[in-house]
Amino acid sequence: MKRILPILLALAVPTAALAGPGDLGGSEKQPINVTAIAMFFAFVMGTLGITYWASKRTKSASDFYTAGGGITGFQNGLAIAGDYMSAATLLGLSSMVFATGFDGFIYTISFFVGWPIILFLLAERLRNLGRYTFADIASYRLDQSKVRTFAAMGSLTVVCFYLIVQMVGAGQLIKLLFGLDYAVAVIIVGVLMVVYVTFGGMIATTWVQIIKACLLLGGGVLLCALALSKFGFSLENVAAKAVESHKAGVKIMGPGTMLADPVSAVSLSLGLVFGTAALPHILMRFFTVPNAKEARKSVFVASGFIGFFFLIVCILGLAAVSIVGTDPQFFEGGKVGGKLLGGGNMPVMHLAKALGGDIFLGFLSAVAFATILAVVSGLALAGASAIAHDIYARVIRKGHATEAEEMRVSKLSSLVLGVVAVILGIMFEKQNVAFLVGLTFGIAASANFPVLFLSMYWRGLTTKGALWGGIAGLVSAVTCVVLSKAVWVVVLNNPAPIFPYEHPALFSMTLAFLVTIVVSKLDGSETAKAEKALFDDQYVRAQTGIGAASASNH
């Protein structure tokens, strides 16, 4: 199973790639990089300005959670792309291609395929049935209190694990690139996240994501053009030079051994495709647009940018093989083929330095940091809405809380989440975060996705089925990850893993679906009958949008 671990590390959406063994975690503090810090400050000042502007426009709970539903499809598409193109896609995927060639490309493709599926199967129903959180959808016809409590717990678990990964990645990246202390870096990220979210809500968060997406796309395209200019703008020349320079030679242009095991390949891709479709902060972005039409447009725009960016990232990785891979200045002790300076995830950063000097390196570092800020803000908002909207307003106050009260709880929740994120980030500094990412995806795909999907598509779903199935998915995903090599062997120092695969989705997601269906079928109670009967109405609303929360209600 040795070959699966690097996969997880690199795939591990946001920053697992940043935390692989011997990677950033073990990196030394670098000398202060003045250009990078100047650009970073310019970015932070700009986004704080936006937050101030957004705070004037954030009046109602709807503004706070979903920007009043007033984001256009194109803007939302960019923001979704900003949420999904994390620092790890830039650093992690390019370094995968740098190290393994075509295998890295396979990952890139797996990362992408979820998006068309989200559009075809989920986007319009999400928009038509939901208001602030995805629990709105499951609780349309099921028992509100129970389903919301469960969905909020699922969301919060995913959000917390994801936050840890982001915070650890941010701390290590900043330590490396800016020469700051790890703890200082984590606190800066936490403070900025809380400021964006509590003052600017979804409006500020969205614009931070949009700006960051543009910076990342612009930077990527520019770097790609600079790189291609070294090869006479011919992909054939890039490949020829790469094959010549890479120690594996011509093998890097075809599939290697990384995905040779079909069970792992399928499990991994299931986790990626359906985990992505069940991440609370991604789902939340579908409620920021006024209607299903704009929701569809946003996925079209988002997947265009994401696909385009991913292809560029692959070219960058391939170009780095001959440009960075043969230049002694990027290797520790100047030994070509040895350990890369700053760890295995740095090829694209070195490429920026090789092609555009310190200014470009500084720019790209600032963008990588901006990326982390954008993602943690989205996460904090998703967590805050789960606490304030689902648990506080709907379960505790049974819908009797005023908007002002609900917003106060939201802001307080994001503050608490910020503090928790900083504490966890510091606690987990030395932790191998690969298993946290496995958990995050496993939980999203196994606990959230089956309930979300079946509540939209299957008349027979009942509250009992949703709860038992969701819990089965959650528990089995956690158990599989704990018993897998990443935790059982690497963290707990046992000799051999009990669960032989690194990714649980194939097993835990299937189990969740099975339990949900069987328990629902066995549930012959009167409430179950009433819940099934309500499906017809829900179906009409899901298809037509009649009765859906409209745009701004002020």
Added chain:
Amino acid sequence: MSDADTYARVRQNPKFHELVKKRTRLAVTLSVIVLGSYYAFMMVVAFAPGILRTPLSQGSNLTVGVPVGAAIIVVSWLLTGLYSHFANGEFEELNKDVVREVLE
């Protein structure tokens, strides 16, 4: 008119069934194409990787896998465009008709 009445009237509208049928057929077809080609690709990676390692032309360093992989990304994206085109055009008009007929 309560929501339940409205929904009941929508269900009696033939255009609603036409909308659902057409849109579902498109969504399912496109999902099958995207997932089918992706998993076919993954199975070739797992069981017959040699195919993807074939050079594009004699002496070329680019392999068959490169355009095939890129095509999966580009074609999937184009299909999202196709879906949006129909869902936001023809189907959206049909949807508006249903809403208008039922709510008036």
